[in-house]
Amino acid sequence: MQTQNRPLSPHLQVYKFPLTAITSIMHRISGVALSVGTLLLIYWLTAAAAGPEQYERAQGVLGSFLGQLVLFAFTYALFYHLCNGIRHLFWDAGKGFEIETSEKTGYAAIGIAAALTVLVWIIAYAAGGA
Amino acid sequence: MALRTPIKIARGLGSAKDGVHHWWIQRVTAVALIPLTIWFAFSLATYAGADYATVRAWIGSPLPAVLLILLIAMTFHHAQLGLQVVIEDYVTAKGVQLAALILVKFLAALLALVGIFAVLRIAFGG
Numbered sequence: 632m633q634t635q636n637r638p639l640s641p642h643l644q645v646y647k648f649p650l651t652a653i654t655s656i657m658h659r660i661s662g663v664a665l666s667v668g669t670l671l672l673i674y675w676l677t678a679a680a681a682g683p684e685q686y687e688r689a690q691g692v693l694g695s696f697l698g699q700l701v702l703f704a705f706t707y708a709l710f711y712h713l714c715n716g717i718r719h720l721f722w723d724a725g726k727g728f729e730i731e732t733s734e735k736t737g738y739a740a741i742g743i744a745a746a747l748t749v750l751v752w753i754i755a756y757a758a759g760g761a
Numbered sequence: 762m763a764l765r766t767p768i769k770i771a772r773g774l775g776s777a778k779d780g781v782h783h784w785w786i787q788r789v790t791a792v793a794l795i796p797l798t799i800w801f802a803f804s805l806a807t808y809a810g811a812d813y814a815t816v817r818a819w820i821g822s823p824l825p826a827v828l829l830i831l832l833i834a835m836t837f838h839h840a841q842l843g844l845q846v847v848i849e850d851y852v853t854a855k856g857v858q859l860a861a862l863i864l865v866k867f868l869a870a871l872l873a874l875v876g877i878f879a880v881l882r883i884a885f886g887g
């Protein structure tokens with residue numbers, strides 16, 4: 632029997648991941664990233680508890696270009712995981728499984744997370760920080 | 762009359778592990794984290810330009826201090842439950858898996874306590 636020329640399914644080179652698959656793996660990636668990111672929160676809090684010099688140093692690290700970049704990504708990961716987490720909670724309640732609905736809520740999670748991220752950073756810069 | 766033997770019934774009850782509890786607490790902590798993280802992100806943003814004394818005064822005042830401690834506790838509990846699932850999915854070698862689980866759980870507890878201690882230290886002026 633000839634098996635050589637059978638098509639692969641899904642064909643790995645042309646397969647386009649459905650949005651729902653992407654949002655699913657992004658939830659896991661953001662969850663792990665946030666877990667690592669908690670180190671920053673604890674670093675900042677312990678610096679604030681330790682004294683003015685330690686706090687200045689921490690602010691310097693977090694306020695550097697790289698620090699800002701990481702914090703910006705952290706903000707998006709947080710809001711994405713939050714919005715998509717709400718989506719998960721609705722699924723857990725048995726709601727929103729229709730393909731059309733889950734695509735819409737997937738786009739909503741990505742979009743609302745972006746909007747919240749930008750909003751938080753606008754507030755931060757307006758507050759004279761960063 | 763039940764025709765099934767007792768062992769058959771017991772088997773039908775499913776796994777004797779704590780999957781449902783794990784699942785449930787992950788959801789409870791997730792719900793708690795929704796308001797807590799929104800509050801935290803927007804509060805931090807408004808304090809972005811503030812000096813040391815102002816930030817400490819904020820962290821140490823009663824409501825923020827309590828909410829921060831709650832946030833830390835919920836975050837690390839939720840994260841640790843979530844990372845457990847990720848580890849169980851990807852790390853299949855039993856020994857390594859066990860070591861990774863213990864490491865994650867110890868680290869989560871340690872970081873949570875260090876964070877809570879920092880908040881208390883600021884609140885009580887240590």
Ligand code: HEM
Pocket residue numbers: 658659660661662663665666669709712713714716717719720787788791792794795798836837839840842843844846847
């Ligand atoms: C802000 C509110 C949050 C909500 C609503 C939320 C919601 C959820 C939900 C519903 C799940 C289960 C997903 C599933 O069924 O696979 C989950 C998983 C997870 N969460 Fe969160 N979460 C939040 C914040 C956080 C934070 C702050 C962290 C880390 C510090 C975190 C880390 C994780 C991890 C590591 C997982 C496991 C991911 C996986 O199994 O693929 N979450 N979250």
